[in-house]
Every structure is written in structure tokens, then in C-alpha cells.
Amino acid sequence: MSESLFWLEDFEQALVAARQRHQPVLLMFVREGCAGCAKMEAITYRDAAVQAELTEGFILLRQDIQRDRLVRVRYAAVWTPSFYVLDVRGAAHHVELGYLPPEDFWLVLRLGRAKELVPRGRYPEAIALLNEALERFPDHPLAAQAMLWWAIARYLNSGGDSRQFRQDLSALLRRYPNSPEARRWPWSDPPPFG
Secondary structure, three states: OOOOOOOEOOHHHHHHHHHHHOOOEEEEEEOOOOHHHHHHHHOHHHOHHHHHHHHHHOEEEEEEOOOOHHHHHHHOOOOOOEEEEEOOOOOEEEEEEOOOOHHHHHHHHHHHHHHHHHHHOOHHHHHHHHHHHHHHOOOOOOHHHHHHHHHHHHHHHOOOOHHHHHHHHHHHHHHOOOOHHHHOOOOOOOOOOO
């Protein structure tokens, strides 16, 4: 285990801490002999940016996928490592499976935090998190998803400015034309390619 990271092992205790600190929970499922879990410890959790993101933004909860059956069943967890960003009630807002190198994990943490903030109406915070993520990793495979959530947060923050949302989605289409997010053009007219 990463000595510099403090992982809780009790689900209810993690939710209480999340409510007290007004932070999401990062739930990690592990198991004995998990190669990806060992690699997270050896590489990813040693990264300074990852450590800062984890300690400043999350309540950390580690659960053994074989022993902690009730939590495993609640989230239908089947793989280790797996990561769930939970709100203070325990609702999952983002899920990732498998080993993640430091830059991927940092981006997943940012995306997960933003996806947890948006339903709570904390749009400016989500926008700021995603702005930094998009500036830092504009060509990452998850960047299109980050940009979609950035556009959603901006739309909701504006009180429903559909003109701005259309501009933001047009920018997403231009920047990430082959992404799944680019296929989500919601209007009846064709998207503006080019």
C-alpha cells in the first residue's frame, strides 16, 4: 500500500467522512495477487500529481472484492483494480476498470470529480477541473468525454444557453470528430463539420 495515502477500509466510515468533508469517495476494489493493483502501488500512486489529486479531492476507500461482498454486490464489481467515484450517499458517478498509468488516472480522477459535482449544481468547480484537464491532456483518449462534461457544466451554469451549448459541441466535433461524444449531436439539423 502507498504509505503516503490513507485508505479507509470501512464503507460507512468513508461515507461519513465524505459528508463531513464535502468530498466524493474514491472506492477501489482490490484482491490478493492482483497484478494491476500492485502496479498502481508501484507506479501510479507514487506520482506526485496523482497523490495531490487523491489527498486534496477524495476520501479514499479500499475494499477487497472477495471479502467485502455487500459493497461488491452493491456496485456489481467484477474486476480488480476497479475505481468508483461515489457521492456522499454512495451513488456511483464514474467507473473505471483496470490498471491506469499516472496521467490516465489523474484525468480519470478529474473527470470523476467533475461528474460528481455537476448533479450537485457545483458547475464552476466542475468547469475549472475540466478546463485544467483539457489544457493538460488535450490529445488524451478521455479528452472528448471531459470536453462533453465541460460543455454540459457550462450549459447548466448558464441557465440553459442552448446557443453556447451548440458552440461548445461544435468545438467538440471539430476537435474530436471520431469520438463517441461527437456522435451525440442532439439537434435535428446535421452537425457542422469542417
